[in-house]
Amino acid sequence: MSILLPALKLELDKLYEDGSQEPLIHKCKEDTHEFKTQLKKLKAHLNKHIHEVEASTSTNNTNVEESKKRLRRRELVVEKLNKAHRQWDHSMKKNCKHTAQQHTRINKFLNHKMHEFDLDLVYVNKLPPESRANIDRAISFHISRYNVGNLPVNGRQEIIQYLNQVYGITEDISEKFVQMGQIVQDMKQGDTSSCVKWSRDGSLLQFELYALNAMQLFQHGDVLQTYEHLTENVPASAFKYRQLQVITQVSPLLTQLLLGQKIDDLEEKIQLQLNKCISLFTKEYCSQNKLPYDSALFLIILSGVISFQFFIKYQSIRASAHVDWTTEDELPFDVTLPEFLTHFHPIFICPVLKEETTLENPPYSLPCHHILSKKSLDRLSKNGTCTFKCPYCPVNASKAKTGRVNFVML
Ligand SMILES: [Zn+2]
Structure with missing residues (x-):
């Protein structure tokens, strides 16, 4: 992977213009736009030309010099048009061809280079069926988490139905994300009211939404409404708990409004503020509904991609040193x-x-809260027949007074 990743990046980079963030294919759009502008200009010229000819024929004013000039001008326009078309045509063909070639190359690269390594030959333990079910669940979560806002249907029941019919996602997963997706979609379309309604009174989200609304009103140019919003719609808690934000975010806006000043890059600032609100909202929504904020699928794949280089290294070591997997649920190497x-x-x-605790040998907690594995516990208590001293402190323990430990992520 340490060789594969840079190579893949190199191939991907070739899809972009040199030193630019823009994909090559964007150039086609730009060129087409430019060509369209040229066409419009030439159309205006021609219209003017027609008017002139009509005017001169109606007045019967046939000045030879004038009509020669007009003829020359028309020829120039046609010449320019031809030239612009040739340039556009050339650049379109060139960029499309280049992009298509590059796509083919990346395809080839992915099919050959990536498949040269067969993971199944290295990791020989087959995944248990329940793991596959978990992966399916992670995929369902991922689609519901990120896709609800982009579906061609609206309405709670329709969305749940769509996700089930198209992606086979069960209602118990999809319903959790419907409201979140709908609110995010509303916000992206410039309507924050559903999110404002959802936000807790006094929360940071409520405050940031209030600031976003002010900026949006400001952008629409309604000075009075913005002023009213800024001074009257303030969440009651805003001035109490968020003085710093009021000073840094609201006051400048109010001042610029009163002075009739324009704000630089207002559109960009609104976009930033919107993203901030969406991210705050999704975080709050997920924690309130006990949903994972990050997609498990994404994290699994990322871990897999990072570990890949260790698998490759392991394969070559295994071949020469004749070592093999010893446990089913554990990698025989460290992955950082x-x-x-x-x-x-x-x-x-x-x-x-x-030894690492496992499902068969789970951790148990003693009355003093020191933790041991089940095997040690059985050994120390002689299978629960006698009391024993905790190996870490002087407290006496018996097997009956221990409890199974489950580690949870806080
Ligand atoms: Zn202890």
Whole structure:
């Protein structure tokens, strides 16, 4: 993967113009736009020309010099038109061809380079059926989490039905995201009222929405309405808890409004503010409804992509050193994942046996809250027949007074 990723990036980069963020195919749009502008200009010229000819024929004013000039002008217009068309045609063909070629190359790259490595040859333990069911669930969650706002249907029941018919997502998953998707969609369309209604009184979300509304009103140019909104619609808690935000966000807006000043890049600022509100809202919505904020599917795939290089390395070591997997649920090598991916799979090493706890050997907590694995507990208590001293503190414990430990992510 350490070789594959940069190579893939290199191929992808070729889809973009040199040193630009714009994909190559965008150039076609730009060129077409330019060509259209040219056409409009030439059309205006021709219209003018027609008018002149009509005017001169109606007055019977046949000035030879004038008509020669007009003829020359018309020829110039035609010449320009031909030239513009040739340029546009050339650039369209060139860019389309280039993009298509590059797509084919990436396809080939993905089909060959990526498939040279067969994961099934390395990881020989088959996934249990319940894992597949979990993956299906993660896919359903992912689609519901990100797609509700982009569906061709509206309305709660219609959305749930659509997700079920098209993607086979069951109602127990999709219904959780319907309201969230609808509110996000409303916001993207410039209507924040549903989100305002949803937001808690005194929350940061409520305040940011209030600021967003003010900016939107300001953009529409209604000074009086903006002023009213800024001074009268203030959430009661705004001035109490959010003085800093009022000073940095609201006051400047109010001042600029009163002075009749324009705000630089207002549109861009509104977009930023909107994104901020959407992200705040989705975070609050997910935590309130006990939904994961990040898509599990995305995190799984990301972890997989990052671990891939370790699999490749392991394969070559395995071939020469004749080592193999020892446990089914454990990788025989360490995978270093970024911080935000590491806290999903809490592991616990039993301090007595120095072994990781598993489903068969789960962790148990003693009355003193020290934790051991089931195997050590059985050993120390002689299968629950006697009391024993905690290996870490002087407290006495018996098997009856222990409890199974479940690690949860907080
Ligand atoms: Zn203890």
